[in-house]
Amino acid sequence: MTKIHLLTVGLIVAASLSLILPMQVWAGVTNKDELRVLVKLRDWKGETAGWQKGVLGAREVRLISRRKPRDYVAAGKRKIAGDLRRWRVVTVPSGELSSVLEELKKDKIVTEVRVEQIYREAMVPNDPYFNQQYGLLNTSQSQADINAVLAWDKTTGLASTVIAIVDGGVDLTHEDLQHKIWLNSREAQGNGKDDDGNGFVDDVAGWDFVENKPAGYANTHATHVAGIAAAEGNNGIGVAGVDWQARVMSVRVLNRYGLGREADIAAGIDYATANGAKVINLSIAGGRSQIIEEAIENAYAAGVVVVAAAGNQGGDTGLLNLAPVCSEPVGINMVLGVGAIDEDGEPASFSNFGRCVDIAAPGKRIISTVLGNRYRSMSGTSMSAPLAAGVAGLYLASHPGAGPMEVIAAIKNGGLFTGEKASLWNERYKGYLDAAKVLGVAGVETPMVSPVPTSVPGVSGGVFKLGLIRQGALETAPGNEVNYQVRVENMGMGVASGVIIKDSFDRDLRLVAEKSSGSCRVSRRDVICEMGELAGGESRQIDLVYQVDALARCRARIINRAEVYAQEQGLSRRQAVSERTETRVICK
Ligand SMILES: [Ca+2]
Ligand SMILES: [Ca+2]
Ligand SMILES: [Ca+2]
Ligand SMILES: [Ca+2]
The missing domain is CATH 3.30.70 (Alpha-Beta Plaits)
Structure with missing residues:
Protein backbone atom coordinates (compact mmCIF):
# COMPACT_ATOMS: atom_id res chain seq x y z
CA MET A 1 0.00 0.00 0.00
CA THR A 2 2.73 2.41 1.05
CA LYS A 3 4.79 1.46 -1.98
CA ILE A 4 1.93 2.15 -4.32
CA HIS A 5 1.34 5.50 -2.68
CA LEU A 6 4.98 6.54 -3.02
CA LEU A 7 5.01 5.45 -6.63
CA THR A 8 1.98 7.58 -7.36
CA VAL A 9 3.61 10.63 -5.77
CA GLY A 10 6.75 10.00 -7.82
CA LEU A 11 4.78 9.92 -11.01
CA ILE A 12 2.99 13.15 -10.25
CA VAL A 13 6.27 14.92 -9.50
CA ALA A 14 7.84 13.58 -12.68
CA ALA A 15 4.83 14.62 -14.70
CA SER A 16 4.76 18.16 -13.38
CA LEU A 17 8.52 18.54 -13.93
CA SER A 18 8.21 17.53 -17.54
CA LEU A 19 5.45 20.06 -17.95
CA ILE A 20 7.41 22.88 -16.41
CA LEU A 21 10.86 22.25 -17.84
CA GLN A 117 8.30 20.50 -26.62
CA ILE A 118 11.34 22.57 -27.53
CA TYR A 119 13.94 21.56 -30.16
CA ARG A 120 17.43 22.80 -30.69
CA GLU A 121 19.77 23.18 -33.64
CA ALA A 122 22.03 20.18 -34.15
CA MET A 123 25.31 22.07 -34.24
CA VAL A 124 28.58 21.92 -32.35
CA PRO A 125 29.73 25.52 -32.18
CA ASN A 126 33.44 26.30 -32.55
CA ASP A 127 35.56 29.38 -33.05
CA PRO A 128 35.49 31.28 -36.34
CA TYR A 129 37.92 29.48 -38.59
CA PHE A 130 38.41 29.41 -42.33
CA ASN A 131 39.15 26.16 -44.07
CA GLN A 132 38.97 24.32 -47.34
CA GLN A 133 35.75 22.55 -48.35
CA TYR A 134 37.26 19.14 -47.79
CA GLY A 135 33.74 17.69 -47.56
CA LEU A 136 33.32 18.23 -51.29
CA LEU A 137 36.84 17.39 -52.42
CA ASN A 138 39.45 15.99 -50.08
CA THR A 139 42.90 15.64 -51.55
CA SER A 140 44.50 14.27 -48.38
CA GLN A 141 45.28 10.61 -48.05
CA SER A 142 41.91 9.79 -46.50
CA GLN A 143 39.97 11.27 -49.45
CA ALA A 144 36.99 11.56 -47.14
CA ASP A 145 34.65 13.62 -49.30
CA ILE A 146 31.31 13.18 -51.03
CA ASN A 147 32.80 13.03 -54.57
CA ALA A 148 30.97 16.22 -55.53
CA VAL A 149 33.37 17.15 -58.31
CA LEU A 150 32.67 13.92 -60.21
CA ALA A 151 28.94 14.31 -59.62
CA TRP A 152 29.01 17.84 -61.07
CA ASP A 153 30.18 16.32 -64.38
CA LYS A 154 26.70 14.89 -64.64
CA THR A 155 24.64 17.74 -63.21
CA THR A 156 25.01 20.83 -61.06
CA GLY A 157 21.29 20.82 -60.34
CA LEU A 158 18.21 22.58 -61.66
CA ALA A 159 16.74 25.95 -60.71
CA SER A 160 13.33 24.30 -60.53
CA THR A 161 14.37 22.27 -57.47
CA VAL A 162 13.46 23.97 -54.21
CA ILE A 163 15.35 23.02 -51.05
CA ALA A 164 13.62 24.27 -47.91
CA ILE A 165 15.88 25.15 -45.00
CA VAL A 166 13.54 24.74 -42.04
CA ASP A 167 15.80 26.35 -39.47
CA GLY A 168 16.64 29.74 -37.92
CA GLY A 169 16.19 31.93 -41.04
CA VAL A 170 18.51 32.15 -44.06
CA ASP A 171 20.31 35.41 -44.90
CA LEU A 172 18.47 36.33 -48.11
CA THR A 173 21.04 38.99 -49.01
CA HIS A 174 24.28 37.02 -48.59
CA GLU A 175 26.47 37.54 -51.67
CA ASP A 176 26.75 33.79 -52.28
CA LEU A 177 23.06 33.03 -51.70
CA GLN A 178 21.14 36.06 -52.96
CA HIS A 179 20.61 34.67 -56.47
CA LYS A 180 19.61 31.30 -55.07
CA ILE A 181 16.64 32.35 -52.95
CA TRP A 182 13.23 30.87 -53.72
CA LEU A 183 10.77 33.59 -54.60
CA ASN A 184 7.04 33.13 -54.38
CA SER A 185 6.14 34.57 -57.77
CA ARG A 186 2.44 34.59 -57.00
CA GLU A 187 2.82 36.85 -53.99
CA ALA A 188 3.14 40.65 -54.28
CA GLN A 189 5.53 42.16 -51.77
CA GLY A 190 4.43 44.45 -48.97
CA ASN A 191 0.83 45.05 -50.03
CA GLY A 192 -0.58 43.51 -46.87
CA LYS A 193 -2.48 40.94 -48.92
CA ASP A 194 -2.22 37.19 -49.26
CA ASP A 195 -2.10 37.36 -53.04
CA ASP A 196 -1.67 33.64 -53.65
CA GLY A 197 -4.18 32.65 -50.97
CA ASN A 198 -1.80 30.22 -49.24
CA GLY A 199 -2.67 31.60 -45.81
CA PHE A 200 0.46 33.76 -45.44
CA VAL A 201 0.47 37.48 -46.14
CA ASP A 202 3.42 38.81 -48.19
CA ASP A 203 5.42 35.57 -48.01
CA VAL A 204 7.57 36.47 -51.00
CA ALA A 205 10.60 34.45 -49.85
CA GLY A 206 9.30 32.06 -47.20
CA TRP A 207 7.85 32.45 -43.74
CA ASP A 208 9.03 33.12 -40.20
CA PHE A 209 6.99 30.93 -37.84
CA VAL A 210 8.75 32.27 -34.76
CA GLU A 211 7.56 35.81 -35.28
CA ASN A 212 4.70 35.01 -37.66
CA LYS A 213 5.81 37.25 -40.47
CA PRO A 214 7.48 36.98 -43.88
CA ALA A 215 10.98 35.45 -43.94
CA GLY A 216 13.69 38.02 -43.39
CA TYR A 217 15.23 37.48 -39.97
CA ALA A 218 18.40 35.44 -40.46
CA ASN A 219 20.80 33.59 -38.22
CA THR A 220 24.21 32.01 -38.63
CA HIS A 221 23.12 28.40 -38.32
CA ALA A 222 20.46 28.50 -41.05
CA THR A 223 22.64 30.58 -43.36
CA HIS A 224 25.51 28.15 -42.92
CA VAL A 225 23.25 25.16 -43.56
CA ALA A 226 21.76 26.82 -46.68
CA GLY A 227 25.22 27.52 -48.11
CA ILE A 228 26.33 23.91 -47.67
CA ALA A 229 23.33 22.63 -49.61
CA ALA A 230 23.05 25.33 -52.22
CA ALA A 231 25.46 28.30 -52.20
CA GLU A 232 25.91 29.57 -55.75
CA GLY A 233 28.58 27.44 -57.44
CA ASN A 234 31.21 28.58 -59.90
CA ASN A 235 30.46 32.29 -59.40
CA GLY A 236 33.91 33.30 -58.22
CA ILE A 237 32.58 34.13 -54.76
CA GLY A 238 32.84 32.31 -51.45
CA VAL A 239 31.99 28.63 -51.43
CA ALA A 240 30.23 26.13 -53.68
CA GLY A 241 27.05 24.48 -52.48
CA VAL A 242 26.45 20.85 -53.44
CA ASP A 243 23.55 21.93 -55.68
CA TRP A 244 24.62 24.99 -57.67
CA GLN A 245 21.21 25.72 -59.16
CA ALA A 246 18.49 24.76 -56.64
CA ARG A 247 16.53 27.51 -54.94
CA VAL A 248 16.61 27.93 -51.17
CA MET A 249 13.33 28.40 -49.32
CA SER A 250 13.82 30.00 -45.93
CA VAL A 251 11.39 28.75 -43.31
CA ARG A 252 12.18 29.99 -39.83
CA VAL A 253 11.24 27.79 -36.89
CA LEU A 254 14.19 28.36 -34.51
CA ASN A 255 14.51 31.46 -32.34
CA ARG A 256 17.68 33.52 -31.99
CA TYR A 257 19.01 31.06 -29.44
CA GLY A 258 18.63 28.11 -31.81
CA LEU A 259 15.58 26.72 -30.07
CA GLY A 260 12.41 25.77 -31.87
CA ARG A 261 8.90 24.92 -30.79
CA GLU A 262 7.30 21.67 -31.81
CA ALA A 263 4.25 23.14 -33.55
CA ASP A 264 6.33 25.76 -35.37
CA ILE A 265 8.55 22.98 -36.75
CA ALA A 266 5.50 21.02 -37.90
CA ALA A 267 4.00 24.17 -39.42
CA GLY A 268 7.33 24.95 -41.12
CA ILE A 269 7.52 21.47 -42.67
CA ASP A 270 3.91 21.90 -43.76
CA TYR A 271 4.61 25.31 -45.33
CA ALA A 272 7.56 23.94 -47.29
CA THR A 273 5.49 20.97 -48.47
CA ALA A 274 2.52 23.13 -49.49
CA ASN A 275 4.63 25.69 -51.33
CA GLY A 276 6.68 23.54 -53.66
CA ALA A 277 9.78 22.35 -51.79
CA LYS A 278 11.20 19.12 -53.22
CA VAL A 279 13.70 18.66 -50.39
CA ILE A 280 13.36 19.73 -46.74
CA ASN A 281 16.48 20.01 -44.61
CA LEU A 282 16.02 19.67 -40.85
CA SER A 283 19.29 20.34 -39.03
CA ILE A 284 17.50 20.14 -35.71
CA ALA A 285 17.00 17.57 -32.99
CA GLY A 286 14.74 16.96 -30.02
CA GLY A 287 12.34 14.38 -28.61
CA ARG A 288 9.80 12.34 -30.55
CA SER A 289 6.70 14.25 -31.54
CA GLN A 290 3.48 13.05 -33.11
CA ILE A 291 2.72 16.40 -34.71
CA ILE A 292 6.13 16.51 -36.40
CA GLU A 293 5.64 12.92 -37.55
CA GLU A 294 2.32 13.85 -39.13
CA ALA A 295 3.90 16.79 -40.94
CA ILE A 296 6.69 14.51 -42.20
CA GLU A 297 4.22 11.85 -43.33
CA ASN A 298 2.38 14.51 -45.30
CA ALA A 299 5.62 15.71 -46.86
CA TYR A 300 6.49 12.13 -47.84
CA ALA A 301 3.02 11.54 -49.27
CA ALA A 302 3.37 14.75 -51.27
CA GLY A 303 6.66 13.51 -52.75
CA VAL A 304 9.07 15.62 -50.70
CA VAL A 305 12.46 14.27 -49.58
CA VAL A 306 12.98 14.98 -45.86
CA VAL A 307 16.59 15.05 -44.65
CA ALA A 308 17.43 15.28 -40.94
CA ALA A 309 20.57 15.62 -38.85
CA ALA A 310 21.33 12.64 -36.60
CA GLY A 311 21.99 14.93 -33.62
CA ASN A 312 25.15 15.48 -31.60
CA GLN A 313 24.95 13.47 -28.38
CA GLY A 314 27.41 10.87 -29.62
CA GLY A 315 24.76 8.27 -28.85
CA ASP A 316 22.43 5.79 -30.47
CA THR A 317 19.58 7.52 -32.30
CA GLY A 318 17.29 4.56 -31.73
CA LEU A 319 17.81 4.62 -27.97
CA LEU A 320 17.66 8.42 -27.78
CA ASN A 321 14.47 8.21 -29.84
CA LEU A 322 15.09 11.55 -31.46
CA ALA A 323 12.94 13.64 -33.74
CA PRO A 324 12.91 14.43 -36.55
CA VAL A 325 15.61 11.91 -37.49
CA CYS A 326 13.60 8.98 -36.09
CA SER A 327 10.18 10.33 -37.10
CA GLU A 328 9.16 7.25 -39.04
CA PRO A 329 6.13 5.96 -37.16
CA VAL A 330 4.89 3.47 -39.74
CA GLY A 331 8.29 1.86 -40.31
CA ILE A 332 8.80 3.37 -43.77
CA ASN A 333 12.16 5.05 -44.32
CA MET A 334 10.65 8.51 -44.70
CA VAL A 335 13.52 10.56 -43.30
CA LEU A 336 17.07 10.44 -44.61
CA GLY A 337 19.01 10.49 -41.32
CA VAL A 338 22.54 11.88 -41.64
CA GLY A 339 25.45 11.30 -39.25
CA ALA A 340 28.84 13.04 -39.30
CA ILE A 341 32.34 11.93 -40.22
CA ASP A 342 35.52 13.99 -40.02
CA GLU A 343 38.32 14.93 -42.43
CA ASP A 344 39.87 11.49 -42.01
CA GLY A 345 36.65 9.67 -42.79
CA GLU A 346 36.34 8.57 -39.17
CA PRO A 347 33.04 8.98 -37.32
CA ALA A 348 32.89 12.36 -35.60
CA SER A 349 32.88 11.81 -31.84
CA PHE A 350 29.76 13.95 -31.41
CA SER A 351 27.72 12.23 -34.09
CA ASN A 352 24.77 10.08 -33.13
CA PHE A 353 24.58 6.73 -34.89
CA GLY A 354 22.47 3.60 -35.11
CA ARG A 355 19.03 2.76 -36.37
CA CYS A 356 17.86 6.19 -37.56
CA VAL A 357 21.08 7.05 -39.41
CA ASP A 358 20.96 6.22 -43.12
CA ILE A 359 24.24 7.75 -44.25
CA ALA A 360 27.26 9.64 -42.91
CA ALA A 361 28.70 12.81 -44.45
CA PRO A 362 31.47 15.22 -43.45
CA GLY A 363 30.35 17.32 -40.50
CA LYS A 364 33.49 18.57 -38.82
CA ARG A 365 34.89 22.02 -39.56
CA ILE A 366 32.73 22.60 -42.63
CA ILE A 367 33.12 26.01 -44.21
CA SER A 368 30.05 27.83 -45.50
CA THR A 369 28.19 31.11 -45.66
CA VAL A 370 27.39 33.13 -42.51
CA LEU A 371 25.84 36.53 -41.86
CA GLY A 372 27.42 39.67 -43.28
CA ASN A 373 28.82 38.17 -46.52
CA ARG A 374 31.26 36.14 -44.47
CA TYR A 375 32.33 32.50 -44.37
CA ARG A 376 33.38 30.30 -41.52
CA SER A 377 33.71 26.71 -40.36
CA MET A 378 31.24 25.03 -38.10
CA SER A 379 30.80 21.45 -36.89
CA GLY A 380 27.84 19.19 -36.22
CA THR A 381 25.46 16.80 -37.87
CA SER A 382 23.67 20.07 -38.78
CA MET A 383 26.42 20.48 -41.36
CA SER A 384 26.25 16.87 -42.61
CA ALA A 385 22.51 16.90 -43.35
CA PRO A 386 22.61 19.72 -45.96
CA LEU A 387 25.36 17.89 -47.88
CA ALA A 388 22.85 15.07 -48.27
CA ALA A 389 20.02 17.53 -49.02
CA GLY A 390 22.18 18.95 -51.83
CA VAL A 391 22.85 15.47 -53.20
CA ALA A 392 19.07 14.84 -53.11
CA GLY A 393 18.71 18.00 -55.23
CA LEU A 394 21.28 16.71 -57.74
CA TYR A 395 19.55 13.35 -57.88
CA LEU A 396 16.17 14.99 -58.56
CA ALA A 397 17.76 17.08 -61.32
CA SER A 398 18.99 13.95 -63.08
CA HIS A 399 15.96 11.79 -62.24
CA PRO A 400 12.93 14.03 -62.76
CA GLY A 401 9.85 12.77 -60.99
CA ALA A 402 11.73 10.54 -58.54
CA GLY A 403 9.84 10.19 -55.27
CA PRO A 404 11.30 10.23 -51.76
CA MET A 405 11.46 6.44 -51.52
CA GLU A 406 13.67 6.28 -54.61
CA VAL A 407 15.84 9.26 -53.64
CA ILE A 408 16.44 8.00 -50.11
CA ALA A 409 17.20 4.47 -51.34
CA ALA A 410 19.59 5.80 -54.01
CA ILE A 411 21.51 7.95 -51.54
CA LYS A 412 21.64 5.19 -48.97
CA ASN A 413 22.68 2.51 -51.44
CA GLY A 414 25.32 4.75 -53.01
CA GLY A 415 27.47 4.57 -49.94
CA LEU A 416 27.60 1.25 -48.14
CA PHE A 417 30.94 0.76 -46.46
CA THR A 418 33.21 -1.85 -47.89
CA GLY A 419 36.28 -3.65 -46.59
CA GLU A 420 37.29 -4.30 -43.02
CA LYS A 421 35.26 -1.58 -41.39
CA ALA A 422 32.06 -2.63 -43.12
CA SER A 423 30.35 -4.61 -40.38
CA LEU A 424 30.66 -2.06 -37.59
CA TRP A 425 30.20 0.99 -39.76
CA ASN A 426 27.31 -0.28 -41.80
CA GLU A 427 25.50 -0.95 -38.57
CA ARG A 428 26.29 2.44 -37.07
CA TYR A 429 26.49 4.89 -39.99
CA LYS A 430 25.48 2.75 -43.00
CA GLY A 431 27.95 4.37 -45.39
CA TYR A 432 29.64 7.51 -46.72
CA LEU A 433 27.57 9.89 -48.72
CA ASP A 434 28.91 9.63 -52.27
CA ALA A 435 27.30 12.01 -54.76
CA ALA A 436 29.03 10.46 -57.77
CA LYS A 437 27.86 6.96 -56.94
CA VAL A 438 24.34 8.16 -56.17
CA LEU A 439 24.20 9.74 -59.63
CA GLY A 440 25.80 6.70 -61.24
CA VAL A 441 28.67 8.69 -62.72
CA ALA A 442 31.04 6.60 -64.82
CA GLY A 443 34.67 6.68 -63.84
CA VAL A 444 34.03 6.15 -60.16
CA GLU A 445 36.24 3.39 -58.85
CA THR A 446 34.21 0.21 -58.63
CA PRO A 447 34.80 -1.57 -55.36
CA MET A 448 34.40 -5.32 -55.27
CA VAL A 449 31.15 -5.02 -53.43
CA SER A 450 29.25 -2.18 -54.96
CA PRO A 451 25.57 -2.25 -54.07
CA VAL A 452 23.13 -1.95 -56.92
CA PRO A 453 20.06 -0.05 -55.85
CA THR A 454 17.17 -1.74 -57.51
CA SER A 455 13.84 -0.85 -56.15
CA VAL A 456 10.58 -2.03 -57.58
CA PRO A 457 7.45 -0.13 -56.74
CA GLY A 458 5.50 -3.36 -56.41
CA VAL A 459 2.18 -4.56 -57.67
CA SER A 460 -1.05 -3.08 -56.55
CA GLY A 461 -3.42 -5.21 -54.53
CA GLY A 462 -6.50 -4.46 -52.52
CA VAL A 463 -5.29 -2.41 -49.62
CA PHE A 464 -1.76 -3.70 -49.51
CA LYS A 465 1.17 -3.37 -51.85
CA LEU A 466 4.50 -5.10 -51.77
CA GLY A 467 7.78 -3.45 -52.46
CA LEU A 468 11.06 -5.25 -52.89
CA ILE A 469 14.52 -3.80 -52.67
CA ARG A 470 17.54 -5.87 -53.66
CA GLN A 471 21.15 -5.05 -53.19
CA GLY A 472 24.08 -6.99 -54.41
CA ALA A 473 27.49 -6.73 -55.96
CA LEU A 474 28.13 -5.22 -59.39
CA GLU A 475 31.37 -7.05 -59.96
CA THR A 476 33.29 -9.77 -58.28
CA ALA A 477 36.11 -12.23 -58.86
CA PRO A 478 36.18 -16.06 -58.81
CA GLY A 479 36.36 -17.33 -55.23
CA ASN A 480 35.07 -14.06 -53.72
CA GLU A 481 32.11 -13.66 -51.46
CA VAL A 482 29.15 -11.57 -52.59
CA ASN A 483 26.50 -10.17 -50.30
CA TYR A 484 22.87 -9.68 -51.15
CA GLN A 485 20.20 -8.06 -49.08
CA VAL A 486 16.60 -8.65 -49.97
CA ARG A 487 14.17 -6.35 -48.29
CA VAL A 488 10.42 -6.51 -48.52
CA GLU A 489 8.19 -3.68 -47.48
CA ASN A 490 4.43 -3.70 -47.10
CA MET A 491 3.66 -0.34 -48.61
CA GLY A 492 -0.03 -0.48 -47.94
CA MET A 493 -2.34 -0.23 -44.97
CA GLY A 494 -3.56 -3.84 -44.94
CA VAL A 495 -1.81 -6.81 -43.33
CA ALA A 496 0.22 -9.03 -45.64
CA SER A 497 0.17 -12.63 -44.45
CA GLY A 498 2.12 -15.72 -45.48
CA VAL A 499 5.03 -13.57 -46.61
CA ILE A 500 7.72 -15.62 -48.35
CA ILE A 501 11.00 -14.33 -49.70
CA LYS A 502 12.64 -16.59 -52.24
CA ASP A 503 16.14 -15.94 -53.52
CA SER A 504 17.19 -18.03 -56.50
CA PHE A 505 20.92 -18.10 -56.99
CA ASP A 506 23.16 -18.84 -59.91
CA ARG A 507 24.90 -22.17 -60.40
CA ASP A 508 28.20 -20.34 -59.98
CA LEU A 509 27.22 -19.37 -56.42
CA ARG A 510 27.29 -21.34 -53.21
CA LEU A 511 25.38 -20.19 -50.12
CA VAL A 512 27.75 -19.42 -47.25
CA ALA A 513 25.56 -17.66 -44.71
CA GLU A 514 22.02 -16.47 -44.26
CA LYS A 515 20.58 -14.11 -41.68
CA SER A 516 16.94 -13.27 -41.30
CA SER A 517 14.16 -12.97 -38.76
CA GLY A 518 12.18 -15.62 -40.64
CA SER A 519 12.69 -19.34 -40.99
CA CYS A 520 14.71 -20.21 -44.07
CA ARG A 521 15.48 -23.42 -45.92
CA VAL A 522 17.56 -24.16 -48.98
CA SER A 523 16.07 -26.18 -51.80
CA ARG A 524 18.43 -26.81 -54.73
CA ARG A 525 19.39 -23.28 -55.74
CA ASP A 526 16.61 -21.46 -53.89
CA VAL A 527 16.72 -19.95 -50.42
CA ILE A 528 13.14 -19.83 -49.21
CA CYS A 529 12.36 -17.80 -46.09
CA GLU A 530 8.97 -17.72 -44.42
CA MET A 531 8.63 -14.27 -42.92
CA GLY A 532 5.16 -14.49 -41.35
CA GLU A 533 2.95 -11.44 -41.27
CA LEU A 534 3.75 -7.87 -42.21
CA ALA A 535 1.55 -5.08 -40.96
CA GLY A 536 1.07 -2.03 -43.17
CA GLY A 537 4.31 -0.08 -43.37
CA GLU A 538 6.42 -2.88 -41.90
CA SER A 539 9.45 -4.32 -43.59
CA ARG A 540 11.69 -7.39 -43.28
CA GLN A 541 15.09 -8.18 -44.62
CA ILE A 542 17.23 -11.21 -45.30
CA ASP A 543 20.98 -11.02 -45.70
CA LEU A 544 22.66 -13.60 -47.85
CA VAL A 545 26.33 -14.30 -48.37
CA TYR A 546 27.36 -16.39 -51.36
CA GLN A 547 30.72 -17.52 -52.58
CA VAL A 548 31.52 -17.39 -56.26
CA ASP A 549 32.82 -20.67 -57.65
CA ALA A 550 36.59 -20.53 -57.88
CA LEU A 551 36.27 -22.00 -61.38
CA ALA A 552 33.64 -19.50 -62.54
CA ARG A 553 34.29 -18.24 -66.04
CA CYS A 554 35.75 -14.78 -66.39
CA ARG A 555 33.15 -12.28 -67.64
CA ALA A 556 30.35 -14.68 -66.67
CA ARG A 557 27.08 -13.04 -65.67
CA ILE A 558 25.84 -14.29 -62.34
CA ILE A 559 22.11 -13.94 -62.11
CA ASN A 560 20.34 -13.68 -58.80
CA ARG A 561 16.58 -13.40 -58.60
CA ALA A 562 14.51 -12.48 -55.56
CA GLU A 563 10.78 -12.97 -55.31
CA VAL A 564 8.30 -12.13 -52.63
CA TYR A 565 4.92 -13.75 -52.24
CA ALA A 566 2.19 -12.67 -49.89
CA GLN A 567 -1.51 -12.32 -49.64
CA GLU A 568 -3.73 -9.78 -48.12
CA GLN A 569 -5.11 -11.18 -44.95
CA GLY A 570 -8.57 -12.66 -45.43
CA LEU A 571 -8.34 -12.75 -49.21
CA SER A 572 -7.31 -15.75 -51.25
CA ARG A 573 -5.39 -14.16 -54.11
CA ARG A 574 -1.64 -14.16 -53.57
CA GLN A 575 0.60 -11.50 -54.99
CA ALA A 576 4.18 -11.62 -56.08
CA VAL A 577 6.90 -9.17 -56.94
CA SER A 578 10.30 -10.06 -58.24
CA GLU A 579 13.61 -8.43 -58.90
CA ARG A 580 16.72 -9.65 -60.69
CA THR A 581 20.31 -8.55 -60.34
CA GLU A 582 23.36 -9.39 -62.28
CA THR A 583 26.97 -9.61 -61.13
CA ARG A 584 29.87 -9.73 -63.57
CA VAL A 585 32.80 -11.99 -62.82
CA ILE A 586 35.99 -10.04 -63.47
CA CYS A 587 39.30 -11.83 -63.49
CA LYS A 588 42.42 -9.96 -62.60
CA1 LIG B 1 0.79 34.26 -49.49
CA1 LIG C 1 1.19 40.22 -50.72
CA1 LIG D 1 30.07 30.62 -54.54
CA1 LIG E 1 15.66 7.04 -42.03
Missing part, protein backbone atom coordinates in the same frame (compact mmCIF):
# COMPACT_ATOMS: atom_id res chain seq x y z
CA PRO A 22 10.20 23.22 -21.45
CA MET A 23 8.70 26.49 -20.32
CA GLN A 24 11.72 27.32 -18.20
CA VAL A 25 14.11 26.53 -21.03
CA TRP A 26 12.16 28.72 -23.37
CA ALA A 27 11.40 31.51 -20.94
CA GLY A 28 15.02 31.64 -19.87
CA VAL A 29 16.10 32.65 -23.34
CA THR A 30 13.22 34.76 -24.53
CA ASN A 31 11.90 36.44 -21.39
CA LYS A 32 8.44 35.38 -22.37
CA ASP A 33 6.31 34.34 -19.44
CA GLU A 34 3.85 32.48 -21.55
CA LEU A 35 3.99 29.02 -22.99
CA ARG A 36 2.09 27.03 -25.50
CA VAL A 37 -0.11 23.98 -25.18
CA LEU A 38 -0.64 21.53 -28.02
CA VAL A 39 -4.16 20.27 -28.41
CA LYS A 40 -5.39 17.54 -30.73
CA LEU A 41 -9.10 17.48 -31.49
CA ARG A 42 -11.26 14.49 -32.27
CA ASP A 43 -11.86 15.88 -35.75
CA TRP A 44 -10.89 18.96 -37.69
CA LYS A 45 -14.31 20.53 -37.24
CA GLY A 46 -13.69 21.01 -33.53
CA GLU A 47 -13.46 24.73 -33.88
CA THR A 48 -16.81 25.12 -35.58
CA ALA A 49 -18.36 22.90 -32.91
CA GLY A 50 -17.64 25.71 -30.48
CA TRP A 51 -15.01 24.03 -28.33
CA GLN A 52 -12.77 27.04 -28.45
CA LYS A 53 -15.28 29.54 -27.14
CA GLY A 54 -16.59 27.26 -24.43
CA VAL A 55 -13.30 26.10 -23.02
CA LEU A 56 -10.76 28.75 -23.81
CA GLY A 57 -12.55 32.06 -23.93
CA ALA A 58 -10.37 34.75 -25.45
CA ARG A 59 -7.05 32.88 -25.44
CA GLU A 60 -4.97 32.93 -28.60
CA VAL A 61 -5.49 29.72 -30.56
CA ARG A 62 -3.47 28.93 -33.66
CA LEU A 63 -4.04 26.41 -36.40
CA ILE A 64 -1.07 24.44 -37.75
CA SER A 65 -2.45 23.92 -41.22
CA ARG A 66 -5.68 24.28 -43.17
CA ARG A 67 -4.81 21.63 -45.71
CA LYS A 68 -6.85 18.45 -46.02
CA PRO A 69 -5.01 15.11 -45.94
CA ARG A 70 -5.83 14.50 -49.60
CA ASP A 71 -4.10 17.76 -50.57
CA TYR A 72 -0.75 16.10 -49.91
CA VAL A 73 -1.21 12.91 -51.80
CA ALA A 74 0.39 13.13 -55.20
CA ALA A 75 -1.13 11.08 -58.01
CA GLY A 76 -0.26 7.41 -57.60
CA LYS A 77 1.29 7.90 -54.19
CA ARG A 78 -0.07 5.96 -51.29
CA LYS A 79 -2.12 7.82 -48.76
CA ILE A 80 -0.53 8.05 -45.34
CA ALA A 81 -1.18 11.70 -44.67
CA GLY A 82 -1.97 12.87 -41.17
CA ASP A 83 -4.58 15.54 -40.57
CA LEU A 84 -2.77 18.60 -39.24
CA ARG A 85 -6.06 20.47 -39.12
CA ARG A 86 -6.91 18.62 -35.92
CA TRP A 87 -4.06 20.29 -34.04
CA ARG A 88 -4.29 23.62 -32.24
CA VAL A 89 -1.72 25.66 -30.38
CA VAL A 90 -3.04 27.55 -27.38
CA THR A 91 -0.96 30.30 -25.80
CA VAL A 92 -1.28 30.31 -22.03
CA PRO A 93 0.22 32.60 -19.36
CA SER A 94 2.46 30.40 -17.23
CA GLY A 95 0.39 30.94 -14.08
CA GLU A 96 -2.71 29.49 -15.69
CA LEU A 97 -1.11 26.40 -17.17
CA SER A 98 -2.49 23.77 -14.84
CA SER A 99 -6.04 25.09 -14.88
CA VAL A 100 -6.09 25.32 -18.68
CA LEU A 101 -4.69 21.79 -19.00
CA GLU A 102 -7.38 20.54 -16.61
CA GLU A 103 -10.13 22.31 -18.55
CA LEU A 104 -8.91 20.96 -21.86
CA LYS A 105 -8.55 17.40 -20.58
CA LYS A 106 -12.21 17.40 -19.57
CA ASP A 107 -13.35 18.44 -23.04
CA LYS A 108 -14.73 15.49 -25.03
CA ILE A 109 -13.61 17.03 -28.33
CA VAL A 110 -9.99 17.01 -27.14
CA THR A 111 -8.06 13.75 -27.64
CA GLU A 112 -4.63 14.95 -26.59
CA VAL A 113 -3.29 17.89 -24.67
CA ARG A 114 0.20 18.69 -23.44
CA VAL A 115 2.84 21.38 -23.19
CA GLU A 116 4.74 21.87 -26.40
